[in-house]
Amino acid sequence: MPTIAEEISRALRLGKDKGVLAVDLRLLIRANEGFKDQMDVFLHRDEEMKDPALFRAQVERLLSGEPVELILGEAEFLGHRLKVTRDTLIPRGETEELVALLTQIAPRYWDARNFLVCCDIGTGSGAIAIALKAQFPNWVVSGTDISQAALEVARENIESEGLPIRLFQGDALEPLIRENIAADIIVSNPPYVLSPEEAQPSVRDYEPSSALYFNPDDNIYEKVIRDVRKVKKGALLLAFEIDPGLKDYLDGLMSRYLSDYECTYKEDLNGFLRFLFIYLR
Numbered sequence: 001m002p003t004i005a006e007e008i009s010r011a012l013r014l015g016k017d018k019g020v021l022a023v024d025l026r027l028l029i030r031a032n033e034g035f036k037d038q039m040d041v042f043l044h045r046d047e048e049m050k051d052p053a054l055f056r057a058q059v060e061r062l063l064s065g066e067p068v069e070l071i072l073g074e075a076e077f078l079g080h081r082l083k084v085t086r087d088t089l090i091p092r093g094e095t096e097e098l099v100a101l102l103t104q105i106a107p108r109y110w111d112a113r114n115f116l117v118c119c120d121i122g123t124g125s126g127a128i129a130i131a132l133k134a135q136f137p138n139w140v141v142s143g144t145d146i147s148q149a150a151l152e153v154a155r156e157n158i159e160s161e162g163l164p165i166r167l168f169q170g171d172a173l174e175p176l177i178r179e180n181i182a183a184d185i186i187v188s189n190p191p192y193v194l195s196p197e198e199a200q201p202s203v204r205d206y207e208p209s210s211a212l213y214f215n216p217d218d219n220i221y222e223k224v225i226r227d228v229r230k231v232k233k234g235a236l237l238l239a240f241e242i243d244p245g246l247k248d249y250l251d252g253l254m255s256r257y258l259s260d261y262e263c264t265y266k267e268d269l270n271g272f273l274r275f276l277f278i279y280l281r
Contacts, residue, residue: 001048004029004041011059020059024068028058031072065202077127080134082157084125087149089211091127094268095189095241098275099131101266102187102239105277109235110184112136119144119176119231121188122220124211126154126165128187133163139185142166144175147210172223173231182233189241190220214243221246225253228280236280244273254278 002010011025026038033050035041049055061071069075069090075082077091078099084090106112116139120129123143133141143165145151151167158165168175176183193199193212203212221240228236242250247265254263260281268274 002052003046004033004049005045007049007052007055008045011055011062014059015063018063018065020062024062025059027068027072028055031074032058065205067202067206070206075125075127077125078131080127080130080157080161082125082127082130083153083160085149085153086206087147087208088125088153089189089207091125094274095128096131097268098187098189098239098241099128099135101275101277102132102185102237103135105239105264106185106237109237109279113138115140116184117182118142118185118187119181119183121172121186121224122146122190122211123154123167124150124189126157126167128189129154129165130157130161130163132187133165134161142168142176142181144168144170144172146171147208150208150211172220173227176231177227181231183231183236184234185237185239186224186228186231187239188220188224191215192241192243192246194243194245214246216249221250222253225257225278228258232280238276238278238280240276240278241274242276247273250276 008025011020012022026041029041030038032054058071062068067090069084070086073083075084075090078096110116118132118139118141120143123129123145126143129141129143133139143154148169151169154167168179191212192214194214196204199212261278263276263278265273266275
């Protein structure tokens with residue numbers, strides 16, 4: 001039987017011109033071998049691989065462009081291992097940054113130990129809602145999504161984490177309005193890719209288009225900003241992940257629908273304008 005190191009070397013040779021990453025191979029091996037984390041792959045690299053046939057089949061899927069997260073059926077998000085399927089976006093580092101920034105900005109306006117009502121719009125796998133509820137146990141957190149299939153994945157993740165998070169099906173703020181929920185914080189990573197050509201093939205071919213592409217005639221940004229007063233009783237903070245090319249559009253929405261507010265744009269770690277925070281007094 002080949003060793004783990006031998007199989008990694010073989011896979012890297014095959015994937016040299018197809019963007020196969022060593023970190024993805026380690027993730028596969030960690031799961032297949034039952035290791036706790038990627039460090040164990042290094043520590044056991046000279047041992048025989050348990051199931052080379054399984055690993056080679058997974059490598060073929062990587063070579064075809066399939067994301068490693070879908071091969072594994074799970075993704076890491078701020079220390080949480082979450083189920084993902086082709087019905088949900090794969091949570092990414094930029095969205096981890098959104099959550100991290102929100103945990104810094106929210107305490108400027110409230111004592112974060114309070115029972116704040118926080119709603120994740122377009123929750124997908126439930127990643128944002130789960131991370132925030134884990135960070136702030138006193139918050140009353142809910143998630144909404146128009147996709148029932150996505151909500152089923154989110155429900156599995158929430159139950160696996162053992163967190164009391166409510167889920168509602170519906171478009172943008174409609175579920176909150178229907179349930180008469182008044183929010184303190186609304187956070188969303190909506191569809192914002194401006195065109196399919198901007199998406200990598202592994203994203204375009206394997207993740208739901210309804211969660212990827214911005215539609216100027218029907219989008220979460222406008223619906224949330226337009227209707228936010230319907231779910232506001234006191235001060236309210238909006239937090240969005242955005243495409244840099246949407247800044248002028250978003251400025252127009254705020255001018256059209258909002259008053260008595262302050263907004264802040266933030267760059268991600270790559271230097272791209274990626275986040276918008278709006279505080280409504």
